[in-house]
Amino acid sequence: MARPGRPKGPRPDLHPLVDSFLDMLTTERGAAMNTRHAYWRDLADVSLYLRSKKSTDVDKATTAEIQAYLKDLSEKVHIKGKHKGKIAVRTVARRLSALRQFYRYLVSENVRQDDPTSTIESPKQGRTLPKTLSEAEVSALIKTAGQGSSGESVRLVCLLEMLYATGLRVSELVGLPMSAIGEGNQFLMIAGKAGRERMVPLSDPAQKAMKNYTDIRKQFVASDDSGTQAQWLFPSRTSDSGHLTRQRFAQLLKDLARAAAIDEDRVSPHILRHAFATHLLSHGADLRSVQKMLGHADIATTQIYTHIVGDAAKKTVKDKHPLSKTGTEG
Numbered sequence: 629m630a631r632p633g634r635p636k637g638p639r640p641d642l643h644p645l646v647d648s649f650l651d652m653l654t655t656e657r658g659a660a661m662n663t664r665h666a667y668w669r670d671l672a673d674v675s676l677y678l679r680s681k682k683s684t685d686v687d688k689a690t691t692a693e694i695q696a697y698l699k700d701l702s703e704k705v706h707i708k709g710k711h712k713g714k715i716a717v718r719t720v721a722r723r724l725s726a727l728r729q730f731y732r733y734l735v736s737e738n739v740r741q742d743d744p745t746s747t748i749e750s751p752k753q754g755r756t757l758p759k760t761l762s763e764a765e766v767s768a769l770i771k772t773a774g775q776g777s778s779g780e781s782v783r784l785v786c787l788l789e790m791l792y793a794t795g796l797r798v799s800e801l802v803g804l805p806m807s808a809i810g811e812g813n814q815f816l817m818i819a820g821k822a823g824r825e826r827m828v829p830l831s832d833p834a835q836k837a838m839k840n841y842t843d844i845r846k847q848f849v850a851s852d853d854s855g856t857q858a859q860w861l862f863p864s865r866t867s868d869s870g871h872l873t874r875q876r877f878a879q880l881l882k883d884l885a886r887a888a889a890i891d892e893d894r895v896s897p898h899i900l901r902h903a904f905a906t907h908l909l910s911h912g913a914d915l916r917s918v919q920k921m922l923g924h925a926d927i928a929t930t931q932i933y934t935h936i937v938g939d940a941a942k943k944t945v946k947d948k949h950p951l952s953k954t955g956t957e958g
Contacts, residue, residue, distance in 0.1 A: 645687045646671050649733045662799055670726035687734065691744040698724060702751065721750050760902040765890055766792055769881075772888040779844045783862065784880060786834075786841035787872075790816075791897060793834035795904035795922050798897035802872045804861040813838045818923065828921050905933045 650667060653659040659667075675686045677697050684693065701720045727745050734740040761769075770792070773784040791801055800818055808816050813835045816828050830838065849857045850865045857863035860871035867873045878896055885895035901922070908918050919930040 640672055640676060642668075642672055642675050643685050643687050645734065645739065646675070646730070648737075649730050652733060660799070666722075667726050667729075670723045671730060674723065674727060686730070687739070689744055691747060694727060694744055695748060698748070698751075717751050724748060724750055759894065759899050760906045761890075761894065761899060763903075763907055765888075766900070766903055766907075768888045768890065769884055769895070773884055779847045782837075782841050782844055783848070784884065786837040787862070787877060787880075788900070789834040789837035790830065791900045792904055793831040794818075794828045795901045795908075795918075796828070797901065797923070798874045798877060800923075801897070802862055802874055802877055803869075805859055806861055808861065809838070813842075824923060824925070826920060826923055902933070905930065909933050 646668070649671075650664050653667060654661070654664055671686060674689075674694075674697055677700065678684055678686060678689055678693060681693075681696075684690075698720060701723065724745060728743070731740065731743040731745055735743055766788075770785060770788050773781060773788055775781070787801065790796070791798075794801075794816065796816075796818065804816065804818075808818065810816060810827070810830075813830060815830055818826050818828055845861075845863070848863045848865065853863075856870035857865065862872040863870060864872045864876070867876070874897070881895050881897065881900075882892045885892040905918055905922060909915070915927065915930060918933070919927050922930060924930045
């Protein structure tokens with residue numbers, strides 16, 4: 629079943645200017661493929677809506693037509709996560725943001741003289757705090773994963789320990805090449821968004837889990853592999869990429885959550901990334917250090933975690949972080 633608000637059925641052919649815009653995002657702005665796909669989905673949804681109304685294609689849409697599309701989306705908005713299958717306010721805002729960037733590109737290329745989204749206001753979203761897990765719940769997940777004796781259990785413990793120790797994005801984690809492992813398993817070199825490379829240290833438990841996993845890693849590589857699988861830290865015999873997929877890891881976490889008696893809707897790779905940041909800050913970590921480990925370009929993105937930690941951690945950030953006195957990023 630297609631996700632809410634996304635095009636259903638066969639992949640539609642979009643206007644060539646959409647492809648040009650997406651190419652610009654990847655070649656000039658260094659956008660990751662996941663980002664490119666997200667923009668494609670948003671622009672595809674608008675395009676299909678306009679075609680269904682037999683009005684025009686996305687490149688020639690008017691302000692009134694875009695407002696009609698956003699109104700149609702807004703009527704499907706759900707409140708506070710209720711009513712599954714409907715659209716979230718942030719989805720409406722993201723679609724409008726994608727359209728704004730698309731039309732600004734068309735104006736910059738002299739394809740259009742006007743930006744039809746320039747007078748449209750974004751919907752009010754309010755502040756949504758990241759979902760997270762308690763330290764006890766993370767420990768329960770790791771303990772439950774380690775109760776098995778199979779290679780899959782050893783791999784899952786390694787994935788959990790590494791994710792909780794580093795806060796990597798799930799695409800970064802499952803797509804780690806063997807060359808990313810630092811000397812003695814002490815750190816990882818991560819090629820993040822827009823080609824920004826960062827070094828992330830591994831905790832002692834993560835280093836131990838890595839050692840245990842690399843000892844049995846060969847069982848995940850086919851005997852006749854030509855190198856497609858062997859180059860990855862977490863190889864897979866079944867995926868086209870040659871490594872464990874984001875979707876498979878997410879499903880493994882759902883299964884693990886049920887085994888650990890934790891609500892599976894509260895467990896995902898990204899929520900473990902949130903737990904990493906939240907728990908570090910709650911123990912007094914420096915906000916700038918957390919920003920660097922998460923790979924955030926803007927410290928404002930990292931600062932939202934300060935809203936979900938305890939008063940003690942908030943005071944630590946306020947008293948010790950240099951930006952708390954200026955309110956700006958240097």
